Amino acid sequence: MMKHFGTLRSPREIIFGSGQREALGLVAKRLGQRALVVTDKRLAADPNFHTMMADLEYNGLAVRIESGTLPEVPVETAVSAAEAALDHAPDIVIAVGGGSCLDMAKCVALLLTHGGRPQDYYGELKVPGPILPLIAIPTTAGTGSEVTPVAVLSDSERTLKVGISSPYLIPTVAICDPELTLTCPSALTAIAGADALTHAVEAFTATHRTVTPGLTQERVFIGKNALSDQFALTAISLLWQGLENVCTAGDNLAARAQVMQGATFAGLAFGVAGTAAAHAIQYPVGALTQTAHGAGVACLMPWVMQWNRSVIGAELEQMAASMGLTDGAAVIPAIAALFARIGIPPTLATLGLDKERLDWVAEQACGIERLIQNNPRPLDRSGIRKLLDAAFSGDAGLLQQDNKDKK
Known part of the structure; x- marks a missing residue:
């Protein structure tokens, strides 16, 4: 019967609540040892962000910060971020920010795992398998990207924005701390x-x-x-x-x-x-x-x-x-x-x-x-x-x- 049919696809773990950003180090060290943290310029200067980075290091992770996320995620920025991260050899990606930061992190984790170009994955179900473990920490309450199978990018060769849709893009863990949205204008x-x-x-x-x-x-x-x-x-x-x-x-x-x-x-x-x-x-x-x-x-x-x-x-x-x-x-x-x-x-x-x-x-x-x-x-x-x-x-x-x- 139709009314009894349903599907749920979600992160392995969703942690919700004020102050839960402080769980980041404990969550991350179970998933990896070398973290690539994707954020933007404004958040990279935020005291909460610095505290989270210190927590990662306290828990033994080697951290590299990629703060070059731009609004609407131009495709070439995801490519250059993935290339720049290769020498760090990350085994976990952490996204801190609004929808653009989360989508950028999904795309970078995808490229680090499977190579190629973002264009290879446009559309539905083109991602061939799991990507690097991803922790998503939203700082706005809007896109829901912390739990969704979608990354939206902008491609200068196309008039409209493009999407990569695959259940493999769903973050491993979402940490949703409403205190992080207090500074949202x-x-x-x-x-x-x-x-x-x-x-x-x-x-x-x-x-x-x-x-x-x-x-x-x-x-x-x-x-x-x-x-x-x-x-x-x-x-x-x-x-x-x-x-x-x-x-x-x-x-x-x-x-x-x-x-x-x-x-x-x-x-x-x-x-x-x-x-x-x-x-x-x-x-x-x-x-x-x-x-x-x-x-x-x-x-x-x-x-x-x-x-x-x-x-x-x-x-x-x-x-x-x-x-x-x-x-x-x-x-x-x-x-x-x-x-x-x-x-x-x-x-x-x-x-x-x-x-x-x-x-x-x-x-x-x-x-x-x-x-x-x-x-x-x-x-x-x-x-x-x-x-x-x-x-x-x-x-x-x-x-x-x-x-x-x-x-």
Whole structure:
């Protein structure tokens, strides 16, 4: 029976809680002796980071720090970091930072293990086997990369960002310490948290795939299922409770913990269920507007939910219950209002997209089939164009009429 089918792919160990970064040395020494630590310039100067490095050395590890991570992870930076690390001969990689640092570390660990170029691994299931043990320590609450099978990079030869997706990329251990997010600025906190909520909603409302014995082995993202649903709903509840608080009072550790746990649960959900149309459409939108991924997917999310509304009634009712709302009809306006309050642009026009480029965006999004096929209500090019018109103009009426026609 479909409702009893589920899959979970996750780190071997997830350690969550305030102060748990202090477990790093003990965790690392069980996995390796020569650590390559991947971070960025800002974090490399952070006192918490220095304390963690001292802890590694106290526990007998030889440490080399790679602090050259750049936003969006240009492919060539991962190649040069892997080459520069060869003389250190690392047997463990540790990532400390936001989504870019975690994705950079995944890519470097992959190249150190299997060689070749990142381009050899673009797409799904191209990684031939396990990579070096990886410990992921997020300092933002957003991408969920500490528990997911995905690394997203930018390649100057391609317009859109590229992804490497393989269960082998899931970190061995995730250490999630909400105290590390206390220094995250309000605007970044909002964008990262909105990204996490979008992950949870897209995973929870993803399509149901036909269950076959090969499903989990032939795809990274297998659609909505009984196990991912539990994580997605919990994530929605936690993020709904904590996200606005954490944007208005960044020193609220309880809210920081809710949002970080929500982001991790959302990663566990979408790492197996996958994301859908909001992510597919954001890739070309982000390429044109040069806006943050989280701002783009969150801007699109209420419009995509509106498009899907005729087929996600049961999910909206479950979401309403987990969010403490009266009924499913209240969910989409509530999420749109939350995003507006924390500063997410309400329309693609506000995000800075040029109206002349809507056709190009529709065409590009159409080509990202693994995400479009994961959407619960089918989307062809004309459907995407209709959705884009509504999201650009801010006119929900364009989609409401459409939903009536579908019923």
